[in-house]
Amino acid sequence: MRRPKDILIIPRHKVILRFIELPSLDPLEIKGMMEFQIFKELPCQKEDIVSGFRNIGSYRKGFSYIMLAAAKRQYIKEIAALKKAKPGNIRLETELLYLYLLKKGIARQSKAILILYFCRDYLEIMILDDAKPVLSRGIGSAAEWPEEVKRSLASYKRHENSREIEGLAVMHDAVIDRGHVELAIKRFFPIPYDFYEYKNDLNGADMPLEIDLSPMEHSDNALKKSDLKQFFLTFFLLFIAMAVSVSFFIFKAQERNKILLEISEKTGSFREEADQLDVLLKKTMLLKCQRNEGERTVNIIKEYCELMPRDMILTGMDYDDRGVLSCSGTARYMSGVFDFVKVLEKSRYFKKVEVKRATKKETRDRKLTDFDIACFAR
Helix, strand or coil, X not given: CCCCCCEEEECHHHCEEEEEEECCCCHHHHHHHHHHHHHHHCCCCHHHEEEEEEEEEEEECCEEEEEEEEXXXXXXXXHHHCCCCCCCEEEEHHHHHHHHHHHCCCCCCCCEEEEEEECCCCEEEEEEECCEEEEEEEECCCCXXXXXXXXXXXXXXXXXXXXXXXXEEEEECCCXXXXXXXXXXXXXXXXXXXXXXXXXXXXXXXXXCCCCCCCHHHHHHXXXXXXXXXXXXXXXXXXXXXXXXXXXXXXXHHHHHHHHHHHHHHCCCCHHHHHHHHHHHHHHHHHHHHHHHHHHHHHHHHHHHHHCCCCCEEXXXXXXXXXXXXXXXXXXXXXXXXXXXXXXXXXXXXXXXXXXXXXXXXXXXXXXXXXXXXXXXX
């Protein structure tokens, strides 16, 4: 499976992972609570730990549901050192798996499902309830995986208000013996199941990741190198742009002077009219460009509104000069938001569509989902 060169993926069984609820919706408060929670879960010195977290959303009024990951700094540094080119980011595979399940629509609303994620040398077990992860375990060797799954299910059932598992989704790549796995499922877990063979998109760079387990010194070095590289690239492009601009203006000035000289030689009476015509021509070109851009913007917004399902409500929209259409709204279901994203991705106007936020909320008579979507115009 191909992975972006600047991202190193850490498997689940190499980190400590917790799903916790915090009594706050404020990002700054949550960050402060996380610093305390990390040392509660992993009693080590601060300089010996790397950590990260993802705010999955609010499933209870006034509370945030958090995916917290922590690992020993020395282990992360050793893994990073094995890679010839130092990665720009060190990510948690569990977060990628969760986003993949949402993207593919495998995570379903109001249903508890078991996820088995088979890799070449290890296995991850995840349970989703109401589209949120409530349990995750990593196994370094997948040889005795049925027994490990049984232990995980038993642990899940001990949780208060745990529901019956209604389905099973098996994630695997081409090297897994599907027939052998399917026989074990029928023998030990008599529940409906589906197989999903992944190729490149599980570790795709377009995933909106939030957990980064890069050590501070690694991030600082990468940032310095990136800044230095960016500085030289910017300087080089600026130099090229200035050279082209100077050459262009010299050429245009020479051409204009030649024309004006010819006109001046023929007749001096038309000099003032020629200057006015030149200014008028530039204004006309500018107005034409503005008109075309305005029509394109209207078509983009019109396309978005026509594709939006009837059960969605649009609460905000902004189109900036970078060609990004940012929209906020409310949908009946979270799955509807991701279905809408798939529809938008097929539009001829958008090259990429991202869900920036999808948060559940409760009203008096029903549950709704607030969302923010960013559409990048072609």
